[in-house]
Amino acid sequence: MNRNRVSLGDVDVDRVTLLGALWAIDDLIESGRGGFVVTPNIDHIVLARRDGRVRQAYSQASLSLADGKPLLWMARALGTPLPGKVSGSDLIEPLMASAAAAGRRVFFFGATPQVSAEAERRLVRRYPRLKIVGRDCSFWSADDSGAPWASPVVKAVRESRADLVVVALGSPKQEFWMARHEKDLAPAVAIGLGASLDFVAGAVKRAPAWMSDAGLEWLYRLAQEPRRLAYRYLVRDPQILPIFAGDLYRRAVQRRAGPLAADSRARV
Numbered sequence: 001m002n003r004n005r006v007s008l009g010d011v012d013v014d015r016v017t018l019l020g021a022l023w024a025i026d027d028l029i030e031s032g033r034g035g036f037v038v039t040p041n042i043d044h045i046v047l048a049r050r051d052g053r054v055r056q057a058y059s060q061a062s063l064s065l066a067d068g069k070p071l072l073w074m075a076r077a078l079g080t081p082l083p084g085k086v087s088g089s090d091l092i093e094p095l096m097a098s099a100a101a102a103g104r105r106v107f108f109f110g111a112t113p114q115v116s117a118e119a120e121r122r123l124v125r126r127y128p129r130l131k132i133v134g135r136d137c138s139f140w141s142a143d144d145s146g147a148p149w150a151s152p153v154v155k156a157v158r159e160s161r162a163d164l165v166v167v168a169l170g171s172p173k174q175e176f177w178m179a180r181h182e183k184d185l186a187p188a189v190a191i192g193l194g195a196s197l198d199f200v201a202g203a204v205k206r207a208p209a210w211m212s213d214a215g216l217e218w219l220y221r222l223a224q225e226p227r228r229l230a231y232r233y234l235v236r237d238p239q240i241l242p243i244f245a246g247d248l249y250r251r252a253v254q255r256r257a258g259p260l261a262a263d264s265r266a267r268v
Helices: 018-031 042-050 052-060 069-077 088-102 113-126 152-160 173-185 196-201 209-213 217-224 226-267
Strands: 005-008 011-014 035-038 105-110 131-136 164-168 189-192
Touching: 005 069, 005 226, 011 042, 011 052, 018 035, 018 088, 018 189, 035 052, 035 173, 042 052, 042 069, 042 226, 052 173, 069 226, 088 113, 088 164, 088 189, 088 196, 105 113, 105 152, 113 131, 113 196, 131 152, 152 173, 164 173, 164 196, 173 189, 209 217, 217 226
Parallel strands: 035 189, 105 131, 105 164, 164 189
Antiparallel strands: 005 011
């Protein structure tokens, strides 16, 4: 797969559209090699700078999709524009439609039992050919030291012969789980979609399209769940500013070094 990527902080993001992401996921499934897909946003880039385990998980990903307008703004300012945002909440419905059309077998891991069941009910109603072959809502700890191949969830996925595993554990737990079990899940492809099942089930409301387009979806979610999200959005996520400033500085140095290096070679 052509990995045409943009670096934002310590996280690489693929230059793909929503349609390109669907094709890339289909290619991963067809290859039979497995792999996993991540959808980084501002918060994930901040976490990756602070935690080497997050950086490692993202570096292993087969496909990395820009979840949020701020990533597009950063990439454009760095002179390496992305074609568009591909958030998990935008991807879940077309991904399930594609899976239904291709006869893919889908497994849900994460969310609450009520959310998982309701998401399945709604998705199957919309896409009658969709095959949800298993759901697991059990707790998983990122500190789990058991053998990856012995995981009950991995065994359930393998027994279900799933092609695609939708992982809704939230970040960075879902990235840790996918990186840890990537080889054992193969040939299934895992994709971390965070709160997407909550959106599908109607447990959490999505921001209006105009807020999402303006990069204000975080404000809508903060208003819905202030106690849970206040620290993330108001304390942790502003730490993206020095990370982005560092990216801008390095980009400026690279641009300046380019003509100087060319001039030096011309004088030899």
